[in-house]
Amino acid sequence: MADPFLPESSEMPEARAVPKKRTRLSAVWIVPIVAMALGAWVAVTRIMSEGPTITIDFRTGDGLEAGKTKIKFKGVEVGTLDSVALEGDEHLVRGTAKMEPGSEKFLFDDTRFWVVKPRISGANVSGLSTLISGSYIALDFGRGSQRGKKEKHFVALKSPPVVYADVPGRFFTLKTPDLGSLDTGVPLFYRRLEVGQVASYELDKDGQTMIVRIYVNAPYDQYVNANTRFWNASGVDVSLSASGLSVQTQSLLSVLIGGIAFETPADGAVREEAAEDTVFSLYDDRAAAFRPPAHDPQTYQLIFTQSVRGLAAGAPVEFHGMPIGEVVSLDARLNAETFEFSVPVTIRLDVQRLGVAITDLPAGTDVAAVRQRLMDNLISHGVRAQLRSGSLLTGAMYIAFDTFTDAPPVKLDWSQQPVQLPTMPGAFDAMEASVGRIIDKVDRLPLDAIGSDVQKAVAELNRTLVGARGAVSSAQGTLDSTNKMLEPNSAFNADLTNTLQEVAQAARSIRVLTDYLARHPESLIRGKTEDSK
Amino acid sequence: MNVAGTSAMAHGLHSCEGCGLLSRAPGGAAEGRCPRCGAHVEFRKRDSLQRTIAFLIAAAVCYIPANVLPVMTTTTATGTETDTILQGVVLLWSPTGWPLSLIVLFASIMIPSAKILALVFLVISVRRGSVENNEQRTRLYRIVDLIGRWSMVDVFVAAFTAALVQLQPLMSVGPAPGVFFFSAVVVLTMLAVESFDPRLIWDSSNPRGL
Numbered sequence: 095m096a097d098p099f100l101p102e103s104s105e106m107p108e109a110r111a112v113p114k115k116r117t118r119l120s121a122v123w124i125v126p127i128v129a130m131a132l133g134a135w136v137a138v139t140r141i142m143s144e145g146p147t148i149t150i151d152f153r154t155g156d157g158l159e160a161g162k163t164k165i166k167f168k169g170v171e172v173g174t175l176d177s178v179a180l181e182g183d184e185h186l187v188r189g190t191a192k193m194e195p196g197s198e199k200f201l202f203d204d205t206r207f208w209v210v211k212p213r214i215s216g217a218n219v220s221g222l223s224t225l226i227s228g229s230y231i232a233l234d235f236g237r238g239s240q241r242g243k244k245e246k247h248f249v250a251l252k253s254p255p256v257v258y259a260d261v262p263g264r265f266f267t268l269k270t271p272d273l274g275s276l277d278t279g280v281p282l283f284y285r286r287l288e289v290g291q292v293a294s295y296e297l298d299k300d301g302q303t304m305i306v307r308i309y310v311n312a313p314y315d316q317y318v319n320a321n322t323r324f325w326n327a328s329g330v331d332v333s334l335s336a337s338g339l340s341v342q343t344q345s346l347l348s349v350l351i352g353g354i355a356f357e358t359p360a361d362g363a364v365r366e367e368a369a370e371d372t373v374f375s376l377y378d379d380r381a382a383a384f385r386p387p388a389h390d391p392q393t394y395q396l397i398f399t400q401s402v403r404g405l406a407a408g409a410p411v412e413f414h415g416m417p418i419g420e421v422v423s424l425d426a427r428l429n430a431e432t433f434e435f436s437v438p439v440t441i442r443l444d445v446q447r448l449g450v451a452i453t454d455l456p457a458g459t460d461v462a463a464v465r466q467r468l469m470d471n472l473i474s475h476g477v478r479a480q481l482r483s484g485s486l487l488t489g490a491m492y493i494a495f496d497t498f499t500d501a502p503p504v505k506l507d508w509s510q511q512p513v514q515l516p517t518m519p520g521a522f523d524a525m526e527a528s529v530g531r532i533i534d535k536v537d538r539l540p541l542d543a544i545g546s547d548v549q550k551a552v553a554e555l556n557r558t559l560v561g562a563r564g565a566v567s568s569a570q571g572t573l574d575s576t577n578k579m580l581e582p583n584s585a586f587n588a589d590l591t592n593t594l595q596e597v598a599q600a601a602r603s604i605r606v607l608t609d610y611l612a613r614h615p616e617s618l619i620r621g622k623t624e625d626s627k
Numbered sequence: 628m629n630v631a632g633t634s635a636m637a638h639g640l641h642s643c644e645g646c647g648l649l650s651r652a653p654g655g656a657a658e659g660r661c662p663r664c665g666a667h668v669e670f671r672k673r674d675s676l677q678r679t680i681a682f683l684i685a686a687a688v689c690y691i692p693a694n695v696l697p698v699m700t701t702t703t704a705t706g707t708e709t710d711t712i713l714q715g716v717v718l719l720w721s722p723t724g725w726p727l728s729l730i731v732l733f734a735s736i737m738i739p740s741a742k743i744l745a746l747v748f749l750v751i752s753v754r755r756g757s758v759e760n761n762e763q764r765t766r767l768y769r770i771v772d773l774i775g776r777w778s779m780v781d782v783f784v785a786a787f788t789a790a791l792v793q794l795q796p797l798m799s800v801g802p803a804p805g806v807f808f809f810s811a812v813v814v815l816t817m818l819a820v821e822s823f824d825p826r827l828i829w830d831s832s833n834p835r836g837l
Contacts, residue, residue, distance in 0.1 A: 107662040108662065120678055126688060129689050133688045
């Protein structure tokens with residue numbers, strides 16, 4: 095206190111005392127507590143917001159950028175691609191993606207991923223926005239109400255799926271020997287309304303049929319039942335018929351990129367809707383689709399010795415104008431001994447198309463035997479196959495079975511396969527043959543000999559005529575003298591008149607005589623008595 | 628330059644910071660009111676060490692999210708991107724841009740951490756009653772105080788770009804949570820500096836100190 099620089103403390107005023115209200119712990123400690131709480135909260139939300147990490151295998155890393163490429167579901171970002179690297183034997187590009195929190199509910203073993211980039215295929219132009227923003231990865235659920243099991247590893251699709259999970263509808267399977275111009279995404283028409291599309295297609299394992307998966311959107315899937323026919327509606331179907339030219343197309347779109355149409359024949363029957371994945375046949379055109387279905391067609395053989403020009407595989411076989419089958423194949427056969435050339439035509443017949451209800455037979459009946467009896471009967475009644483011209487314009491031929499009462503009897507040989515059915519020359523051919531025969535006969539006439547005979551006869555006739563002329567002139571003279579004789583003033587005429595008068599007098603006296611004799615028949619004996627008169 | 632002398636506290640005197648009046652502490656109480664102007668008078672800043680430590684802890688806690696969380700969100704046509712401070716440093720690092728990168732590194736990462744470490748050192752040394760290097764420690768405190776206000780550079784950058792770059796359909800920049808923690812670090816360290824009473828450094832060497 096004895097500081098020389100300072101005034102005495104007694105000279106200084108006293109500071110006013112403040113009441114002691116201090117606690118040992120300062121209120122400032124709230125600050126670090128708040129900071130810690132904030133930090134902890136941020137840390138917790140960060141950890142909570144950590145979504146699952148998934149891996150996706152791509153065929154190519156084209157358009158994928160680590161840290162940039164987003165994963166979107168319905169256009170909403172649900173994740174980001176973290177890294178892109180070649181994987182395994184470097185056939186694959188494996189992308190590792192960090193998903194947003196809560197995206198576990200998208201990630202199942204049937205979830206599909208694909209890269210969205212600008213794509214122009216057929217009628218679809220998609221992903222144009224990615225021209226500016228760059229590609230992104232889209233995802234969609236698998237279909238079905240129940241989700242599959244959780245999955246963290248996925249394989250990306252080659253192209254966007256045609257059918258999205260949230261579009262209700264049903265898948266069906268079509269079988270066709272030929273894909274035609276079909277492609278994924280090709281539209282499906284029902285009464286010319288676009289109701290679905292081709293989802294995928296693949297070749298059957300045996301390499302013989304194409305399996306086309308189609309998706310029919312609800313509510314049109316209810317019109318598909320067991321009786322529904324599907325046909326390829328690609329392109330334009332132009333047909334010329336008795337009623338004129340008709341052009342059938344589904345839509346301009348189907349003309350350009352193809353399409354499939356279906357229709358259910360209205361036969362009045364109420365049928366159950368077809369279940370998902372029901373298998374149908376895909377026909378080439380509408381006519382083929384609505385042709386009565388072949389039940390168990392049988393193969394037969396016809397042998398034609400005349401030209402089969404205009405007959406082709408697929409040509410119809412008709413029975414009294416009803417289609418009952420088609421030509422399967424044409425061969426050529428030469429008999430080495432006789433050098434006879436013939437064309438065996440293999441046909442497929444479906445007798446049941448005649449309306450012969452073989453199926454109505456009691457169970458256990460031998461259908462083959464019944465069919466055999468039917469065929470035998472038909473043949474014995476003179477049913478024969480004949481080649482006929484179906485169209486004079488195109489020269490296309492078809493095979494007609496018709497009844498020929500004058501056909502020679504034939505017995506079918508059921509032991510050989512295929513069974514050979516008797517044929518008749520075609521109507522046109524028969525006409526041709528008879529005309530040929532007539533021409534042949536005409537050809538055989540001895541026209542030269544006849545000509546010379548006729549010439550001789552004419553010379554003879556000439557001579558005869560000269561003689562006849564002399565006779566005629568003498569006859570003329572005779573006639574002239576006769577004429578003269580008969581002139582009114584001629585002596586002959588006067589004599590004749592006198593003679594006739596004499597004859598008339600003679601006739602009168604005869605009459606008198608006969609009258610006398612009638613009255614006096616006794617005068618024949620006694621003579622005439624003058625007095626009695 | 629060890630100047631011998633005494634302090635107001637050693638004489639039981641308060642110096643008013645409002646009017647400069649010296650007054651006696653009644654009964655040796657640590658604080659009171661100036662009899663002339665009524666301002667608060669005290670020997671040393673109240674609870675200086677405790678408050679400094681509290682602010683330092685809060686700053687240290689906030690320092691972690693400030694560096695881990697993104698400070699800026701950039702939305703362009705290609706998508707949204709977020710950047711942390713360190714990513715910004717890495718991004719700026721290029722043959723021509725490295726000075727800028729270094730500035731960001733110093734201003735945003737090294738200075739805040741250095742401030743925290745320096746204050747921790749000062750607090751500990753005072754607590755232990757160290758009497759050595761008092762002048763250096765005081766100088767350190769002055770540097771920390773001086774430098775503090777400049778570490779808001781990053782916050783300013785974020786605020787300016789967010790305000791300027793708003794080309795809506797093409798590009799926009801917005802602040803991200805990290806920037807709030809970063810400014811909290813800066814503010815808290817400034818508060819810690821403010822709470823620390825450099826006179827405490829010298830009190831231990833004063834034989835008549837409290």
